[in-house]
Amino acid sequence: MVGDRALVTGGCGFIGSHLVERLLATGIGVTILDDMSNPFPGTPELINRPGVRLVAGSVLDATAAGEAVADANMVWHLAANSKIERGQEDPALDLRTSVMGTQTMLESMRQHNVSHMVFASSGAVYGDLGSGLCNEKAGPLLPVSLYGAGKLGAEAAIAAYASTFGIRAHIFRFGNVLGTRMSRGAIHDFIERLLANPDYLKVWGDGRQTKSYFLVEDCLDGMAWACQHVRLTEEEPVQVLNLGSSGGTSVAQIAQEVLAAVGRPDLPVRYTGGARAFAGDQPVVHLDVSRMDELGWRARMSSDDAVRTAVARIVESRGAHR
Structure with missing residues (x-):
């Protein structure tokens, strides 16, 4: 994890709060962009820790996104609707939050010359592929939930910004992450x-x-390892990696x-x-996690x-x- 300050969207949520703590422990300052719709109970202590700056706002708000990105070296984009079933009540929710929210973050990155995004995607993008292993080259991808559709749309937006504007991104398709x-x-x-x-x-x-289920500490370890060891180049500006356990x-x-x-x-x-x-x-x-295994990392x-x-x-x- 390199850089003097990282932006973590959704940094007061389940995975995001653990990531903020991990970044702080490595000496990296953290800006959190979070709409505070589902903060974990320890949020008041987290946002008052030295090195933390909170921007209370939505990833859909270009002003808030710009303020949050302004002093960051990279963006860890975790903000999303966390409950798949909510898409039935509000069918536009995941498309707003995941697709438009990601585009807002990408545009803010472009305007502030921040080039590296780490995106938390999901195995939900694979839809119903049967009982076989789902690897990163599986397709066509036909999600069965609006949550999965939103994540897949966000991946597409990232790929387009990488091709058009020089953004670089690690995209992680998570299994089910577990923690207290x-x-x-x-x-x-x-x-x-x-x-x-x-x-x-x-x-x-x-x-x-x-x-597939895996612990939040393994999730963070896997992302950190890949960011350090899986290179992003002009020829391959985006790397898509399944992240989970066997x-x-x-x-x-x-x-x-x-x-x-x-x-x-x-x-x-x-x-x-x-x-x-x-x-x-x-x-x-x-999830077929063999690519990460072959690259040199596996969940414990x-x-x-x-x-x-x-x-x-x-x-x-x-x-x-x-």
């Missing part, structure tokens, strides 16, 4: 449901939905891990049925081990053990 600051996701939701109703666990779908974990497995961790392994699990937990859900996503834990570790951490942080 999560405000959504299967582990978080299961624990919240059990705290609200300890008689049974309700699970959306049939439990066979399977995805293997995949089913929702049913997660449910059993949560029940065991809270001391209720025999509690009934009630599945609502159906391959998708909600409209836009991907029943199976197996498999998907199953990451889930088990995250469950233990979150149960402890929520005081959810029986």
